[in-house]
Amino acid sequence: MELRQLAYFVAVAEERNFTRAAEREHVAQPGVSAQIRRLERELGQELLHRGGRGVRLTEAGEAVLPYARAALAAVEGARLAVDELTGLLRxxxxxxxxxxxxxxxxxxxxxxxxxxxxxxxxxxxxxxxxxxxxxxxxxxxxxxxxxxxxxxxxxxxxxVVDEPIVAAVAPDHELAPHDAVSLDTLRGRPLISLPRGTGLRARLDEACATAGFTPRIAFEAGAPEVLAELAARGLGIALLPRAFAVSRADRLRAVPIERPALRGRxxxxxxxxxxxxxxxxxxxxxxxxxxxxxxxx
Structure with missing residues (x-):
């Protein structure tokens, strides 16, 4: 029994197709078929049902598959252990x-x-x-x-970074003159934010839920640069990291948010x-x- 036979068998079992398995293993398809046939002869059992509707594991194949995977994983683990010991990382x-x-x-x-x-x-x-x-x-x-x-x-x-999240607004926005605003000040106002799934949006949603309201998200974008541009055009209040907003001081005013403060890490x-x-x-x-x-x- 050879490791390549086990590798080919696992590839076919997972791909359910000899051609895809051969591509995955970077070998010719006949070579995969021949090696699996040799493995089956050695074990004395067919491991795969070969038919027009694809390849399926036989009962023997189902039994052998976890052991084949474990053998391949053990070999890879041995290689990694030696690499780690010698400092030669691959x-x-x-x-x-x-x-x-x-x-x-x-x-x-x-x-x-x-x-x-x-x-x-x-x-x-x-x-x-x-x-x-x-x-x-x-x-x-x-x-x-x-x-x-x-x-x-x-x-x-x-x-790496721990800084406040601020309300970034255009210079002529009604909040621009304020030294700071409370979170409740944002209630009902059009906000510009990163989409759900981002950390900044999660901080905003969590804080607003605690304060008892749902933020009114007027615009969403995946890049802070877009949020900043929308706010600079007077389309709402962008929630941005302070350093990012301050770096655009020629077009934006970074107003701190207090009670509670929002922070991005x-x-x-x-x-x-x-x-x-x-x-x-x-x-x-x-x-x-x-x-x-x-x-x-």
Missing amino acids: GHVAVGTVTSHNVDVAGLLAAFHAAHPGVEITLAEAPSDHLVGQLRAGDLDLAIVSVGSAVPEGLASEV LVFAWRADGPARPAGRALVARARAMVRAGAAS
Whole structure:
């Protein structure tokens, strides 16, 4: 029995198709069929029903599948353990991030790549809720997400940014002269916000629910730059991180929100039990070191 036979069998079982399994394993389809036939002869049982409606597992195939997966996982675990012991990291790390922040993700990934050139890196943008789900599922090793006062269950984190969320308005808006406004001042007024699933929107919805009202969202957009432009055009009150709004002081007034104050926290987050892959653990360690170096400078 060979590992490639088990790998081909698992691929066919999961794809339910010999051609797709061959593409997944980067081999010719006849080679997959031949190796699985050899495995069946060695076990003395057919593992697959081959028919016009696709491929199905036989009863024997159902029994063998978990053991085949376990054998392949054990081999991969042995390779990872040796890589971790020798410091030679290979494989893949997956990183996620929310949009529009000042975290030097490119610098972090470039430094990690220089230290571990054998590791493939992927990066994707998504709302915080989606990223949290991917972290919990193990699809991501590390992500920059927006959170409230508590870290989402099952995750650990390192705070990168913690700043107030302000009401950003055009210079001629009626709230522009105010030194600060209460949350209740926003009741019934047209608000401009990021969509549901983002951390900033979650902070707004939670605070308004506690205050006993539902925010009137007049405009939604996925990028803070769009929110700022809409507010600058007098279309409502944009909820934005203070630093982002202040950087556009020529077109916006950043009015603090008090009673209660809203805060946005960006964190590096990862699974509380740590990424499964050594490369992922190395990336988390480098991200934490970057944050702490920044805090100390």
